[in-house]
Amino acid sequence: MIKGKKSLTLITGATSGIGLELARRLINTDDLVVIGRKEAHEVYAMLSDNIQYIQTDIANPVQAVDVVIAGLEKLDIQAIDRVIHCAGVGVYTSPDQETSEQIGHNVSVNLLFPVLLTKALASHVETAKGKVVLIGSVAHKGSPNMASYAASKAGLAGFARSLEAEWRDRIDVQVIHPGPTLTPMLEKAGYKVGKEGRFFLSPEAMAEEIIKVMATNKKSATIFIGAKIKSLFRRKQSA
Numbered sequence: 557m558i559k560g561k562k563s564l565t566l567i568t569g570a571t572s573g574i575g576l577e578l579a580r581r582l583i584n585t586d587d588l589v590v591i592g593r594k595e596a597h598e599v600y601a602m603l604s605d606n607i608q609y610i611q612t613d614i615a616n617p618v619q620a621v622d623v624v625i626a627g628l629e630k631l632d633i634q635a636i637d638r639v640i641h642c643a644g645v646g647v648y649t650s651p652d653q654e655t656s657e658q659i660g661h662n663v664s665v666n667l668l669f670p671v672l673l674t675k676a677l678a679s680h681v682e683t684a685k686g687k688v689v690l691i692g693s694v695a696h697k698g699s700p701n702m703a704s705y706a707a708s709k710a711g712l713a714g715f716a717r718s719l720e721a722e723w724r725d726r727i728d729v730q731v732i733h734p735g736p737t738l739t740p741m742l743e744k745a746g747y748k749v750g751k752e753g754r755f756f757l758s759p760e761a762m763a764e765e766i767i768k769v770m771a772t773n774k775k776s777a778t779i780f781i782g783a784k785i786k787s788l789f790r791r792k793q794s795a
């Protein structure tokens with residue numbers, strides 16, 4: 557571990573959007589191991605040379621998990637305080653139009669890889685008495701034009717609930733569901749932001765909120781501007 561750093565965090569999806577903003581904040585306190593598909597020099601330029609980087613495409617989940625485990629062995633890392641699964645993809649289209657390839661890709665990146673990697677890293681996290689953080693989505697409850705995305709995020713929520721029961725005394729598991737956030741994902745998914753974009757959080761603000769939630773013992777949390785307005789309203793009513 558780098559001198560002065562308190563803990564070691566492994567993070568996926570730290571090369572864009574919310575994950576990048578999370579990594580930019582965590583780098584001040586944590587040793588970071590970043591998992592991504594970009595070239596190493598691009599990632600060091602975005603974050604710092606002072607991180608560890610393991611390059612792999614998680615759309616091939618089984619091979620990617622092997623690459624991560626081999627990379628950690630090479631780095632001589634046996635204990636991980638926090639694993640943050642933030643990588644994600646989506647396609648904004650009707651379920652009738654979504655191709656089998658797109659569905660398989662969504663489910664591989666958003667669900668299969670986090671499930672396989674969490675299992676593979678259980679002993680690392682247990683050794684550190686650490687925590688697994690799964691970044692879900694408010695869409696896990698079902699959302700128009702996001703059928704396989706919603707299914708993959710609902711899968712993460714179910715996975716987290718199961719682990720919470722199975723690993724209760726061994727490993728903390730937290731699932732955090734962000735609401736709409738102005739990141740490159742929207743355009744990549746084919747979603748055109750209209751006036752409703754005024755109510756979307758910036759990736760910086762979302763990362764700040766996620767860091768606050770990660771510091772709590774909550775097993776599940778939703779970060780959504782609508783939820784905030786509701787809770788303010790409730791507080792006002794009960795005052």
Ligand SMILES: NC(=O)c1ccc[n+]([C@@H]2O[C@H](COP(=O)([O-])OP(=O)(O)OC[C@H]3O[C@@H](n4cnc5c(N)ncnc54)[C@H](OP(=O)(O)O)[C@@H]3O)[C@@H](O)[C@H]2O)c1
Nearest residue numbers: 569571572573574613614615643644693734736737739741
């Ligand atoms: N934006 C929203 O409105 C919103 C709302 C709710 C939940 N979320 C969730 O928040 C998380 C972050 O999303 P974001 O909006 O920040 O998206 P983003 O800006 O598109 O970032 C997605 C990240 O996932 C990585 N990734 C995607 N496919 C990969 C692959 N095959 N192999 C390795 N890495 C891969 C990307 O790597 P590259 O840089 O190489 O592409 C990038 O680092 C996701 O889990 C998403 O589902 C987002």
